[in-house]
Amino acid sequence: MDASKCTGCGTCMEACPVRYEVQLPETVKLARTAYAKATDEEVVADIIDRYREERGNLLPILLDINRQFNWLPRPALEHVADELGAPLTEIIRVASFYNAFSLVPRGKHIVNICLGTGCFVKGSPKLLDRLEKTLKIKHGQTTKDFLFTLEVVRCIGCCALGPALRVGADTYGRVSPEQVPEIIDSYRKSVSL
Numbered sequence: 606m607d608a609s610k611c612t613g614c615g616t617c618m619e620a621c622p623v624r625y626e627v628q629l630p631e632t633v634k635l636a637r638t639a640y641a642k643a644t645d646e647e648v649v650a651d652i653i654d655r656y657r658e659e660r661g662n663l664l665p666i667l668l669d670i671n672r673q674f675n676w677l678p679r680p681a682l683e684h685v686a687d688e689l690g691a692p693l694t695e696i697i698r699v700a701s702f703y704n705a706f707s708l709v710p711r712g713k714h715i716v717n718i719c720l721g722t723g724c725f726v727k728g729s730p731k732l733l734d735r736l737e738k739t740l741k742i743k744h745g746q747t748t749k750d751f752l753f754t755l756e757v758v759r760c761i762g763c764c765a766l767g768p769a770l771r772v773g774a775d776t777y778g779r780v781s782p783e784q785v786p787e788i789i790d791s792y793r794k795s796v797s798l
């Protein structure tokens with residue numbers, strides 16, 4: 606492929622027989638994925654209906670689906686394309702443009718460790734190290750049971766409470782490395798996939 610000739614039309618995404626296939630390991634069955642449960646299709650349909658009459662509704666629809674599943678499963682994107690009457694290539698182009706969206710499966714709980722300056726100087730690299738050991742993954746990876754995805758972020762808006770981390774919508778400030786296993790365990794206990 607000659608990348609210099611790419612016009613960004615997205616046609617290759619539609620034609621490519623492997624782009625999505627290679628991203629879906631066997632363990633994806635454990636991920637929260639659209640249509641893995643009987644109710645998933647209804648959830649996606651409800652999200653689409655919520656924004657159906659709005660102009661520029663694609664982004665809010667994708668955001669809600671991403672929030673629901675922690676990523677954008679292919680069947681959900683096809684569902685959106687069908688309902689909005691938009692080409693799948695257009696949906697995928699938007700989905701792959703924004704960092705807010707994931708096109709690969711992520712865990713039920715997204716663990717964000719802040720390495721912004723305010724947290725970094727207060728020791729967040731040690732928290733990252735402890736998180737990687739506790740979860741047995743590197744940042745950017747997802748645990749085999751699809752419970753946790755570990756991601757590095759640059760600020761989560763509570764610099765005065767550094768070092769800080771976030772698990773889903775829960776924020777933890779002034780965290781010591783010794784507290785990390787306890788925090789992670791509390792989510793393991795409450796998990797039901």
Ligand code: FES
Nearest residue numbers: 721723724761764
């Ligand atoms: S730098 Fe960590 S919350 Fe702002």
